Amino acid sequence: MEGAPTMSPKIALITGANSGIGFTIAQRLLNHSTDGFRVVLCCRNRKKASDARDTLLKEFPSGLIDIIIVDVGSVDSVFRSCKEIKKKYDRIDLLFCNAGIFPCAYLDWWTVARQAITDPKGLLIESTPLIQPVGATTSEGLGETFACNVFGHYIMIRQLEDVLASSDQSRIIWTSSRTAKRDDYNPSDYQCFRGPSPYESSKYVTDVIAIALNSRLNKRNIHSFTTHPGVVATNIVYDHLGWAMDKTMKAVLYTGRSLGIKEATITGWNGSYANYVVATEPIENLNKFCKYGSYAKPWGSIYCLEEAIICYDEKEANDLLRKLDDLLNEFRKKNKYGV
Numbered sequence: 001m002e003g004a005p006t007m008s009p010k011i012a013l014i015t016g017a018n019s020g021i022g023f024t025i026a027q028r029l030l031n032h033s034t035d036g037f038r039v040v041l042c043c044r045n046r047k048k049a050s051d052a053r054d055t056l057l058k059e060f061p062s063g064l065i066d067i068i069i070v071d072v073g074s075v076d077s078v079f080r081s082c083k084e085i086k087k088k089y090d091r092i093d094l095l096f097c098n099a100g101i102f103p104c105a106y107l108d109w110w111t112v113a114r115q116a117i118t119d120p121k122g123l124l125i126e127s128t129p130l131i132q133p134v135g136a137t138t139s140e141g142l143g144e145t146f147a148c149n150v151f152g153h154y155i156m157i158r159q160l161e162d163v164l165a166s167s168d169q170s171r172i173i174w175t176s177s178r179t180a181k182r183d184d185y186n187p188s189d190y191q192c193f194r195g196p197s198p199y200e201s202s203k204y205v206t207d208v209i210a211i212a213l214n215s216r217l218n219k220r221n222i223h224s225f226t227t228h229p230g231v232v233a234t235n236i237v238y239d240h241l242g243w244a245m246d247k248t249m250k251a252v253l254y255t256g257r258s259l260g261i262k263e264a265t266i267t268g269w270n271g272s273y274a275n276y277v278v279a280t281e282p283i284e285n286l287n288k289f290c291k292y293g294s295y296a297k298p299w300g301s302i303y304c305l306e307e308a309i310i311c312y313d314e315k316e317a318n319d320l321l322r323k324l325d326d327l328l329n330e331f332r333k334k335n336k337y338g339v
């Protein structure tokens with residue numbers, strides 16, 4: 001029964017858990033007093049993962065924290081890690097599809113200057129001046145941003161479906177973005193090889209899949225949701241800005257938030273609030289056709305809003321799922337790990 005104490009801790013897998021929003025999802029779960037959680041940090045870099053675990057253990061000395069090494073941008077690595085996960089856990093209660101990249105070719109200063117005058121709020125909460133490289137592919141031939149932000153997670157869900165179904169009620173929680181837009185998605189180029197915005201396209205695909213999976217998985221008591229963190233000063237964008245710009249942007253974000261820009265959640269802890277709400281609210285209070293967003297009041301207190309995804313189209317969603325299944329089957333045929 002939802003909310004009742006469980007005999008064993010709930011098992012929560014979090015991709016991209018060594019920093020930013022993924023790290024603070026782990027923190028929030030370990031801090032949660034009603035249910036115990038075993039958090040599994042799914043990271044691509046072992047050193048970063050064990051540093052994250054050490055930091056969490058300082059705060060939660062009796063925390064149950066495991067590590068799984070996975071590069072979600074590599075199909076091979078995802079297959080391998082799923083095999084390991086299935087050996088280690090006979091049940092998964094929460095799967096946070098959170099790891100993500102925002103590749104950036106350069107910062108367009110002309111757009112920064114123009115937007116600073118015409119749309120200063122947009123400059124803060126959109127990523128327009130960060131020009132994305134177009135046509136980048138992984139060594140396995142997939143669109144780079146699509147592979148990491150979408151497909152690796154899709155494979156995890158498909159490979160782990162039975163262990164997700166072994167929970168009384170499991171949840172898949174995707175970290176999407178408020179900048180995900182239908183306009184940036186091209187059904188005939190769903191991996192966004194041709195641009196112009198692989199990141200926004202990948203996040204739109206995320207939203208569509210997150211909703212569409214419900215019609216397939218709810219009968220097995222697996223429930224899928226999409227969230228966004230607002231605008232958070234994490235490595236994903238700030239790595240592209242350099243130290244001085246990073247500090248400047250943070251100062252501007254705090255100023256913007258004090259003036260009422262509610263999207264400026266700024267910290268990972270704030271940004272992960274929507275993920276936490278979706279992980280812990282009784283399922284009957286949640287709407288699978290909505291995206292759950294983290295927002296901040298001018299003085300910094302945080303809240304979660306449920307937002308309708310108005311352009312969701314069931315036929316388009318099913319087409320997309322079919323394409324992902326076809327792609328997955330191609331890889332399954334040639335995979336070396338017997339999964």
Ligand SMILES: NC(=O)c1ccc[n+]([C@@H]2O[C@H](COP(=O)([O-])OP(=O)(O)OC[C@H]3O[C@@H](n4cnc5c(N)ncnc54)[C@H](OP(=O)(O)O)[C@@H]3O)[C@@H](O)[C@H]2O)c1
Binds near residue numbers: 022042098229
């Ligand atoms: N920050 C924002 O304002 C914002 C806004 C909207 C949506 N989001 C979404 O929030 C999610 C988390 O990002 P963040 O802001 O917390 O940024 P972050 O601090 O850079 O965290 C991203 C995490 O994903 C991991 N990662 C990236 N590529 C990976 C791969 N191929 N395999 C495994 N792990 C990988 C990173 O690992 P490494 O440390 O090894 O690189 C890192 O742990 C992303 O999906 C992002 O799109 C963020």
